[in-house]
Amino acid sequence: MAERVGRPDPHGSVERDVLVRYLDAWTATVLRSPRGGTYVECGEFAADAFRVFGEFADRLAEHPLAVVLVGRPAPGGAPAGLAVRTAGDLREVEVSGPMLAHLCGPWPPGLVRGKAHEVLLSAEPGTDHRDRLRAAGLGCAVAVDLVADDGTARALVFATADSRHLATFKTELWAADEFAGIRYRDPADAEGTLVDISLTPQLLPLRRALLAELDRRGAATVAELQRFTLLETIYRPEDAVGALTAAVAAGQAGREPEKGRLSSRTILSAARWASGSPGSGAAP
Structure with missing residues (x-):
């Protein structure tokens, strides 16, 4: 009997899709700046990030772009011109210029303090991290629950100091894979309505x-x-x-x-x- 292949985690699939979509927009923005940017990856999406950065390979030589991988070795496939380093813990990471960090748990307060710092956080639903992020200077934030067909949920929280970047993130949020088996739920909605992912969502x-x-x-x-x-x-x-x-x-x-x-x-x-x-x- 052939071995049964498990279905991919729908939460992770949508999280990856949203991250990759926003990372593409973020990279295009930071590579227009002489300061470049730093991407911090605490999860399992380093290879996906490398593929995004590879689309900008012709610009990496003239615009500094770095990746910090936390708690895991660097996979292969990094495009030429991309500076890759590893850190054993988030407390070892210091970033002064523009930064996008994909976090999967607690973070040191100093990491997110910075006008050009942005965070995409994966967390358990029911805990609103937006107040802490706003207190750190990231005043534009959104939290959304990713709810699978079996009722299990994971929260995504995005925070930035730039309302235009929040608008861009939301554009990518609603453009994610609508067939992944995930619906969105606004944690602030008292009725907990589940909404299909769509470019024309239920309002x-x-x-x-x-x-x-x-x-x-x-x-x-x-x-x-x-x-x-x-x-x-x-x-x-x-x-x-x-x-x-x-x-x-x-x-x-x-x-x-x-x-x-x-x-x-x-x-x-x-x-x-x-x-x-x-x-x-x-x-x-």
Whole structure:
């Protein structure tokens, strides 16, 4: 009887896919800087990272790019021009310039302190690491649970000091493999709704979050609610428009002006204030 081949871990498959996608965008950015960058790998994705860096092999000679592998030897396949070193422990790692670190457990506070430092953390669900990362200066963060068909879950947390990089990460998050057997769950969603990975995702959890924020504020512009979407949910800023349009159509929110497509300057008001004047930006 032929030996049964186990299915790959769906959590790891999606984590790898998201990391590789974002690493490609991050590398293109840091190689435009004379300072270059450093990638710190604490998991099992060194070979995947080498393949990404190999796509930029023609630029590595003129732009410094380093890889630090923590707790494991370096595999083969590193492209020429890539500086590779190993460290036995994260406490041995010091990075002064731009850095992206893929972490799989606790980290020393000093590692993530830096304006150009970014972190992708794999962790057990239920523990929100964003406060600690924000306290270290990485004020733009998102946490998402990867939930498999059997109900098992793993959390991914991404943190950066640059909101544009957070937006890029979310773009790659929703472009991951939709057939890997994973659905997303926003840890902040009280109903724990599972959402299929898709470039056009289900927006009901986002609509609930936006209506709750509107109820708290009384009124807000679409731009302000897009900013909230970026910083406080698993969704992308552009997703807010669809969720808000549905909320207005369902009578769950008011708008000013009353006609036309929603623009960044359109003012939305909570349903309980919809008959009043939302222009003040706060509940009367």
